[in-house]
Every structure is written in C-alpha cells, then in structure tokens.
Amino acid sequence: MEGMTATVPRPSPARPALRALRDRVLRVAELVTTPVLPADYLDMFHPLRAGTDLRGRIEAVLPETPDAATIVIRPGADWQPHRPGQYVRIGIDVDGVRMWRAYSITSDLGRTDGCFTVTVKAIPDGRVSNHLVRRARPGTLVRLDQATGEFCLPEQRPAKALFVTAGSGITPVMGILRNHPELTDVVLVHSAPTADDVVFGAELRQMAAAGRIRLVEQHTDTAGMLDAAAIAALVPDLAERATWACGPVGMLEALEEHWAAAGMADRLYTERFRPTVLVTGEGGTVTFTENGTSLEADGATPILDAAEEAGVLMPSGCRMGICYGCVLPLREGAVRDLRTGEVTTAVPGDGVLVQTCISAAAGACHIDH
C-alpha cells in the first residue's frame, strides 16, 4: 500500500495533543456510562464521526442496468482514500441480519462530495446483492472496512494495458479507468449477455468514441463466450500488454492457463469475486471451544457461513480465501479446503490455523473461538 501513504493527510502537531485530550475525556466519561462506552452514546447522534467504528451512509442508489446499481456511500471521518481497483467490505443489515460482502470501488477519487461508489450486480438468490440493488434506501447506515486489495496498477504505469472483464467484473476496471487518464493505450474486452446488460455501457462507449480506449463488447446471448484464444486473436499485441482480468471463475482459469502456456503468467493480474469450489465431502459437528456453540455443518458449506447461520459472531474478511481475516485455530478434528479438497487435521493440543471461509467440516472438529 505504498501508494496510499502519500494520500493520507499528515497529522498536524496539534492533532496528537487533541486526540490525547479527547481520549482522556472519554476515559472519564466511561466512568459514568459503564457498562456501555461513551462512544455508544456519541454514535447515537453522530455515527460517522472520527474515532468510532467505521461506518457509511448510503446517499443514493443509481440504477445502471435492469439488475445492477451504483451505491453512493458517504464514509465516516476515518475513511482513508482507496487505490483504484481496490475493494471495500460493506456490512449491511438484510432482513435484520448483518451481512458482510466485498465490493470494488468504482468512483473517481476526485469526487468533491467526499463519497465513494460501489456498483453491485444482483445475482439470482443473492441476499446482499439483491438487497443493495433493489431495496436499499438512501439514509441507511452500513458498516465499512478500509479499502483493500492488490488489483491495482503499479507505480510504473504500463505503456500498454489490456483489461478482460465479464459481467460485474467490470467494476474494479471501471475504478481504474476513471482514475488513470494517463493510461493512453488501453484495450478492454468485456462480455455481457446483451448490450443492455453492460454495466457502465454508455460511459464505456463514450470513452471508446473519444479514443481513450479500444472497446470490444462481446454479447454472449447472441455471440457466445470468448475463449482465451479468441481474445488473443482480437488483441494481436497481447504479449506487449500487461493484463488485468476480472470475471467468472471459469474465465479467469482459462486465461491463467493460456497466459502460463505462453510464458506470460507474470503479466496477468486477476481478481476473483468468489472462490472456486473443487471438492466437497462429508460434513461434521463443529464445536467452538470458547463460546460453547456446537453445530452440524455439511461438507459443502464453509464453516464461516454455518457458524454465522447459527448466530456465532465470526471474524471474516473477503469470504473467499484471500485475506486471512477469518483465520481461527483448529484444535482437533479435520476440515477440508473447498478449493483444493485438501484435508487439514489437528490432533488435540494442535492449533492449526484454518481459513473458515473456504473450509468445510470433514468430520467432527473443535475450533477455538
């Protein structure tokens, strides 16, 4: 995150003193507010203030396509500017239940209103995505984490870039295109079922018309899917381009294979929205040693999901195996990595760290939590 430090305002010398004073006042206030914290009272009146849990307020929900919308969010005072291409984790109450999901930031860093945007595509039966696209209302408070992710341009900008996206995979790329006008030689190959399903369709076509990018739209309902070879044919100077790809798991795997075969694996950067589930097996009883909860989990459900379903508060992050925000020690028993099928076992006394978001029970297991 070297790029980020430069954009964070340096605290002026007066700031630390002020902060120390504030902390002291809050500590005294805590003596009267115990057992709750002064912050809990302050949050009632100013949920977006500095020094509290990071929150955001939905300011607007702007439809993009029949099933996608851009959500404008005003973040709390502690929000730090993101790097284009990064994502933010949003915790929103859906039917009264707090759910966390990751969304790529699509806005222009130069916005003057202090807001950022994410763009969400509602997937069939998707709980959070449908809520955000169809039911979320301005004024709703959401929880946020700071932006994170490595799907960004390097400091040394590539002379030539290729972006390969499909469906909602356009989002991080839009975040990059909007913020890096210095990229002059850009090809974007984007797939969507129809022209109307292309998220940011108008803006992309305008960029193409203005000569900023070369846009290849593939409407898969009529023209079918593009495979890696077809992309190579469409982009003859592929080997000279640094490539960023984001889309369905199958597409990304095909690209990775092709680039590896061509010896260009280090020129391809990918962003996944969900893990590839390879193998599932038997489930088992998961017991959380500290909070005492025991639950039956099947062999296809990540322990994270099963535990949350049972009302256990779980640490989590990307929910797809990349950030390690969900790691907990496995004390005893076995879990299966849903991406590889690999089984990790622990004998009593062990504390093997496992990622609960991509691990399913493979028999009875005890997890410290």
Place this chain on the structure above:
Amino acid sequence: MTVVQKKTDNPIAHLTADDVELLGKELDEIRQEVMDSRGESDARYIRRVIDVHRKIELGSRAVLLASGFPPAWVLGTIGLSVAKILENMEIGHNILHGQWDWMRDPKIHSTTWDWDMASPVEQWKHSHNELHHTYTNVIGKDNDLGYGIMRVDEDQPWTPMYLGQPLWSFINACFFEYGIAAYDLELGAVLAKKQTSDPEFRKRARAVLVKIGKQARKDYLVHPLLSGPNFFATLAANFTANIVRNLWSNSVILCGHFPEGVETFEKKSIEGETRGEWYLRQMLGSANISGSKAMHVLTGNLSHQIEHHLFPDLPSNRYAEIAPKIRDLFDRYGLNYHTAPLPRQVGSAWHKIIRLSLPNGWLQNTTARNLPSQLAKLWKMTTGEPKVRRRLIREQAALAAA
C-alpha cells in the same frame, strides 16, 4: 404446594406419553414459525428500545445534575428508575439469552453485551441460562426457587429460622442485584463448605467486586460529583433508582415461578426427561402476568414467563404474538395456563413466602378468633422442647389436611 409427583390431584395424570410428545411437536412448530419469520421489524424493535433507554438514561442523569431542586430530583429519579428497569429487563436479560444473536450485530450479542447489574454476565449466564432454564422448578436443582435461602415447599422441613423469611425476602428484594451476584457466585455453598480460598472462586469473586465497584463508582461517586453542590441529592436519587429497579425485577421474577398454583418437581422426575416432558415442566412451572403493553415491556416480556420458558431464545417482542397459540394448547391438553394481573401475582407470591415461613398448615388454621391460641402454639413450636415442637407441627399439618 408439593412437588407435582406427590400431589393427590396430579394435574398431568390425564396425559399419556404420546400426548406429551405430540405437545412437544406442536410447540416445536410454533417455535420454528417464529424463527423463520424473524426479520427487519424485530431488529428495528430492539434497536429502538436500546435507543429509548439510552436517551432516558442520559436525560435523567442530566436532569439529576440539578437534583437539589426537588422537581428535578423526582423527575430524574423516575426517569433513571425506568431506564434501569428497561436496561436490565427488556434489553439485558433478553440479549444475554441470545434472543438477538441472529442479527449478527456485534454490539447486540450475548457474547459481547454487558449490563448495569452487579453480576458479571458470564456468571449470570451460567446460573441463569444453563441452570435455571434447564432445571426450572426442580427442587434442589433450581436455585432460583428461593435462591437457596428460602423455604419454598411444604416438604422442606420447617425450622424456627424460617420465621424471618418474609423479612429477609424483602431485604433481598431491595438489594436484589447483589443477591443475584452472590447467588451466581454460589456464595452460600462456598461459605458452608469453607471453600473461600479456592482460586477459581476467588477469581470469580474478584470479577464480581470489580463489577460492583464500577457500578457503585458511577452511581455513588462520579455522577454525584458531577452534580457539584447536589452531591448527596444525586446520590440519594441513584440509590432510590437502584432500589426501585431491584424491587421491580424481584417482583417480576417472583411472579414468574412463585405464585400459588405453580408446580414444582422432584429431582428424580427429570432423569431421562424427553423434550415433550421438558416443555411440560416449563408450562406448569411458570406463571404469566396480564396487563398493558407498557407493563410487558417493563417486565422484559417476562410477563410472558410461560412463553419465555418454553422458548428462552426467541426475541422477546414475539412472545405476545404466540401467547394465544400457547394458551390454546394449554386448553386443548387440559392444563392450567396460569396468568393474572401484577398485583394479584405479587400478592400471591408473597402470600406463599409468608405461608411457608410458618409451619405447614399454621396460616390456614389461623382465624381472627383463634389468633391468640395459634400464636401461643407458634411460640411453643419455636422455643419448646424438640418433642413438643414436633408434636405441634404434626398437629397443625393434620388439622389443615382435615
């Protein structure tokens, strides 16, 4: 009252084992219906109650800064009492039951919540959620029945010591939160077995002292200090609010399991208990309070004690909704749905406390006319030779039975 199994008119004798299992299934279905429909409006409810509580608490404490002015004292004390009642009952008790865990809000979760109460949450959750709710009304197992210091059943032998029971029950009610903390610590048993040096006990005792220290510092030092010249008036207001809250929660809890007619159970009767039988015990061992919506909220919906004991982890705002279904079930299975207004239930509970503080039958045998002779007998039962005492006790019981 005697444990249900020893009663001549056993209220469950008419139910077959199949009936009881069927009853269990019906209850499971009612529970599932609520579980499946928990949603946004429930979440909004608990957040609103928390919000209202915090505003009342903040407002009352602000008003009490001027507690030297009598109307401010009265207003602030009433407000703070209501706030403390809300905080303990509808909010704290129910969150700590895990009724709101499904929201996955780390701020409103049984594993993170803390309350304005002497008992540390972990200890309370153990003695309340695990012991009381599992062993509801089982004599010798459920300490909520008299908290180990009271005579709660005719079958417990009477000794003169119990004559003090109404008095110490009242004192316990005034300082209920400390009573609860002591009882969650199992202080009585620890003292009796001289285990006060046990490191585990010491750790828990320290946690209680720390908790009490924080609460006391807030109510009896910092808030009064902030009131400046009104130091003592604010201290008195906070003390009063704590007593009001304690008396209220004690009354609500007495109403839940102690009114006349609520059944108790033998220890061995719960061996190998089925789910249906467990439900049945909760149904017979609890009593409801009827009244207004505000009363339900202020009791933390423990006015729906029967529903709460059947389903301790359903959101409290839904008990009222299932109450008619539960009542219908009681009717269909020929069981007594025990409900009455607050004054009646409190009166009934205290009547029982007084009755059981006296030898079996004494209160029943006493009229205005024979009062002097009954008192003389009570005196002898208290101070006489063991033989005389035993004879008189037997006599009173026999007279009442006749």
